[in-house]
Each structure stands twice: as C-alpha cells, then as structure tokens.
Amino acid sequence: MVIYDLICDSSHTFEGWFKDASDFESQQSSSMILCPFCDSELVTKKLAAPKLSRKSNSVPQQQQVATGDRTAEAFAQLQDMLGRVHTFIEKNFEDVGNRFAEEALSIHRGEREDENIRGTASVEELKQLAEEGVTSMTLPPKPINKKKLN
Structure with missing residues (x-):
C-alpha cells in the first residue's frame, strides 16, 4: 500500500491510497482520481519533504511544529460523519459493483425498477x-478504522 499526498489544480490537498506506484500512475492517466472537494481531474502528487532518519542522540536544530486541537477535533468529526454516510449507503443502497453506469442508465430510462444503487464508475x-x-x-473513500488495524 502506498499513500500519497495529492493536490488538484485548485490547490486542494488530500490523501490517496494506492496498491503501488503503478496503480497511481494508471488511475491518474485514466482520469480516475478526482479531487474530493471540487471533482477536478487535474490531480498530481504533492511534493513532500523526504523522511530521513537520524541518530537517536542527535538533536534537530529546528523542528516544524503545529498546534490545533480544534483542527484535529474537526477532522475527527469529519471522519466520523463520513463513516456514518458510508454505513448508511451500505445498508440502504444495492451494490451493483462496476455495472453502476449501466444500471443507473437502465433506471433512468425506466428499463429497471427505480431503487437506490451504489457501485464504481470511470470518469x-x-x-x-x-x-x-x-x-x-x-464519495471520498471510507475512513479506515484505526482500531481494526494490526
């Protein structure tokens, strides 16, 4: 699993989880990665500072720090809300998998009974x-329950 910090052409930043680097490249070239804030397809990897290890007895001369209990709390609340949205959708929408576009068009055209569906679709x-x-x-991906991680 690879996690990238991503940025869209409107400067919205967000995180993306991919199977590996080639999975990111494949999804990016197919315009499958969308900004969760503005749905822009122009998404690139954000430049990130390299993670360098240092000797345990060395003292950094400067260290970037931030504080923001309210920001952390707001993020936690957002993650909780997003988790509840996903749970609601999983319980109340039929999963049609990668046939979403086909099934949605059938419902729209009256060829299939009108019902709530969920699934995946390309851009x-x-x-x-x-x-x-x-x-x-x-929808943004379902938040990972950190309590269930190994």
Whole structure:
C-alpha cells in the first residue's frame, strides 16, 4: 500500500491510497482520481519533504511544529460523519459493483425498477451519466478504522 499526498489544480490537498506506484500512475492517466472537494481531474502528487532518519542522540536544530486541537477535533468529526454516510449507503443502497453506469442508465430510462444503487464508475462513465441527466455523486473513500488495524 502506498499513500500519497495529492493536490488538484485548485490547490486542494488530500490523501490517496494506492496498491503501488503503478496503480497511481494508471488511475491518474485514466482520469480516475478526482479531487474530493471540487471533482477536478487535474490531480498530481504533492511534493513532500523526504523522511530521513537520524541518530537517536542527535538533536534537530529546528523542528516544524503545529498546534490545533480544534483542527484535529474537526477532522475527527469529519471522519466520523463520513463513516456514518458510508454505513448508511451500505445498508440502504444495492451494490451493483462496476455495472453502476449501466444500471443507473437502465433506471433512468425506466428499463429497471427505480431503487437506490451504489457501485464504481470511470470518469468517462460519470460524464456520460451527467450528459444523460442521471444524478449521481462520488464519495471520498471510507475512513479506515484505526482500531481494526494490526
């Protein structure tokens, strides 16, 4: 698993989790990575400071620090809310997997019973749905429950 800090052309920063570096490259070249704030497809890896180890007895001359209990609290609340949204959707929407665009169009055209569905779709499929007048929304990934990690 590789975690990248990402940035869109509107300077929104967010985190992306990928199987490996080639998975990121593949998703980026297919315009599958969208900014969760503005849905921009122009997303790149954010430059990050290298992580260097140092001797345990060395003392850094300067260290960048930040404080913000309110920021941490707001982030925790956002993660909790996002987790509840995902739980609601998992309980109340049928998972159609990668057939989402096809199933959504069938519902929109009256070829299938109207019901709540969830699944995955490519950027191109989402554009096609929008052109057809189908209402859909992308969600940020479900937050990871750190209590369940090894």
